[in-house]
Amino acid sequence: MPDFHKSDLLIGGRDQKAQSGEYFDVLSPATEQVMGQSARAGNADVELAVAAARQGYHEWSALAPKEREATLLRAADLMATTGEQRYLDLLMDESGSVINKARHEIYYTVDLLRTAAGEVRRLYGDTFPNDNPARMSMVFREPLGVVGIVSPYNAPLALLAKMTAFPLAAGNSVVIKPSEETPLIAVAFGKLLVEAGVPANAVSVVTGFGQECGAPLVSHSGVDAIALTGSTATGQVIGAQAMQQMKRVQLELGGKSALVVLKDFDPQQAAEIAVQGMFNHAGQICMANSRIVVEAPVFDAFCNAMKQACENLKIGDQRDTECVYGPLINRRAVEKVEAHLSDALQRGATVLTGGKVKQGLVFEPTVLLEPPRDSSAWRDESFGPMTSVVKVADFDEAIALANDSEYGLSAGVLTRDIQLGFKAARAIRSGAVHIGMHAFQSNAMAPVGGLGLSGMGRSGGHYSTDEFTELKWISVELGQ
Ligand code: NAD
Numbered sequence: 001m002p003d004f005h006k007s008d009l010l011i012g013g014r015d016q017k018a019q020s021g022e023y024f025d026v027l028s029p030a031t032e033q034v035m036g037q038s039a040r041a042g043n044a045d046v047e048l049a050v051a052a053a054r055q056g057y058h059e060w061s062a063l064a065p066k067e068r069e070a071t072l073l074r075a076a077d078l079m080a081t082t083g084e085q086r087y088l089d090l091l092m093d094e095s096g097s098v099i100n101k102a103r104h105e106i107y108y109t110v111d112l113l114r115t116a117a118g119e120v121r122r123l124y125g126d127t128f129p130n131d132n133p134a135r136m137s138m139v140f141r142e143p144l145g146v147v148g149i150v151s152p153y154n155a156p157l158a159l160l161a162k163m164t165a166f167p168l169a170a171g172n173s174v175v176i177k178p179s180e181e182t183p184l185i186a187v188a189f190g191k192l193l194v195e196a197g198v199p200a201n202a203v204s205v206v207t208g209f210g211q212e213c214g215a216p217l218v219s220h221s222g223v224d225a226i227a228l229t230g231s232t233a234t235g236q237v238i239g240a241q242a243m244q245q246m247k248r249v250q251l252e253l254g255g256k257s258a259l260v261v262l263k264d265f266d267p268q269q270a271a272e273i274a275v276q277g278m279f280n281h282a283g284q285i286c287m288a289n290s291r292i293v294v295e296a297p298v299f300d301a302f303c304n305a306m307k308q309a310c311e312n313l314k315i316g317d318q319r320d321t322e323c324v325y326g327p328l329i330n331r332r333a334v335e336k337v338e339a340h341l342s343d344a345l346q347r348g349a350t351v352l353t354g355g356k357v358k359q360g361l362v363f364e365p366t367v368l369l370e371p372p373r374d375s376s377a378w379r380d381e382s383f384g385p386m387t388s389v390v391k392v393a394d395f396d397e398a399i400a401l402a403n404d405s406e407y408g409l410s411a412g413v414l415t416r417d418i419q420l421g422f423k424a425a426r427a428i429r430s431g432a433v434h435i436g437m438h439a440f441q442s443n444a445m446a447p448v449g450g451l452g453l454s455g456m457g458r459s460g461g462h463y464s465t466d467e468f469t470e471l472k473w474i475s476v477e478l479g480q
Helices: 044-059 066-097 100-124 158-171 183-196 210-219 233-246 265-284 296-312 331-346 395-402 418-429 461-467
Strands: 005-008 007-013 015-016 021-027 034-039 124-128 135-143 146-150 173-179 204-206 226-227 250-252 257-262 291-295 350-353 357-359 365-368 386-392 411-414 433-435 467-479
Touching: 005 183, 005 257, 005 357, 015 204, 015 350, 021 291, 034 411, 044 173, 044 204, 044 210, 066 100, 066 158, 100 158, 100 183, 100 461, 124 365, 135 350, 146 158, 146 210, 158 173, 158 183, 158 226, 158 461, 173 210, 183 204, 210 233, 226 233, 233 250, 257 265, 257 395, 265 291, 265 296, 265 386, 265 411, 291 395, 296 350, 296 365, 296 386, 331 386, 386 395, 395 418, 411 418, 418 433, 461 467
Parallel strands: 005 034, 146 173, 146 226, 173 204, 226 250, 257 291, 257 411, 291 386, 365 386, 411 433
Antiparallel strands: 007 015, 007 204, 021 034, 124 135, 135 467, 350 365
């Protein structure tokens, strides 16, 4: 049984009970039992957190860049030296991660914090020629103020770190509203930032539900910008709200990423890549390649290899280093996969492998063949361990099917022909295309984000600090 945790809000660097005094239960995906309780924040708590953040913004943005850089580097060092001890069990118990994924999150967070620290001194401005020789023009890059961070459950440490570190690097303060599924990790991460020296008022964590706690944060007049990583449905609500108030908003939303397997690529190797790109964290990855498009000459060999590879996957035992994934986050997540699966089966698709729960919330690695192109399995995000494989006659049909989606987050193209690879990369409508790799790639410097229903804006490296700063033109009259 996981250890029991009871967590309060983190406001102005201090543990604070919710104004209502209420808590909500946190369930462990492995046992579906209560493993902790987190304070249930609402309007009044958001008020306190935003008031602290307004103060914190002045304190943090007034620090010299070298001080902000050093603070973020201290946070990275704390994460590198104590992250496993603080977060490894929590990531497994609260979010259902397997041990390898939990470790990856911790060390990717170190990388993100270091990368963000590196951006502090690169908030470059600009100058440009002026037709009037007596005048000079300059462009400054300034922080926005208070950034509201609304984060998801699937990578509750690394994504939260990414969403938080870059706005901080740019000189903003933050109020974090983590997923109600994973509040404990978020509060623990906020504490690490304060321990590293981020002014206590510049980072608050309010835990609670979307409507009760997220919505008042998004609409608060003291919040200058919003970053959401979450579902498209939530992005549509938050985006509309932010636009009402003309707030800057960055939305990293769902995906239905394609992996294109061309006929010159070894089908066995393609299957291994497809499995890695799809089943990490049970497919609860925005960039999972949940649509696989295969050219006819290698289709049968690819399917055979895929079936074999899926059946060889070790799943379920989170503390086994060879285990690829554990439970889905909750029962609703399992039911969603089942609903997509049964709809596709009723309408003519077949199952190559998998198709049912193994135990608890652990769902078998599942591959569907030829789902109808208007089925939910093909069109919507299942956010579980299920992918679809379809056969295409040639390159043009492959690209057309890869683009047969309202999402546009990432894609992979498997070919040994670099010209074809580039041709595909330019033709596929998505925020990223990876040649010779699957669609699930991360790099702290890269501009991650999507087109269409996958959202707007980009995160990573200076692309993030660009999002969370405003340009200001200042000119000066020198006189005659
Ligand atoms: P979700 O949309 O259900 O919740 C995300 C966050 O929004 C949570 O903190 C939730 O409480 C909050 N929220 C919900 N309604 C709200 C409202 N009305 N106002 C304010 N806040 C509200 O998403 P999830 O299920 O936690 O995460 C999974 C989703 O995230 C998937 O769709 C996945 O593709 C996406 N995701 C995208 C990326 C990316 O980089 N594009 C990365 C990871 C996850």
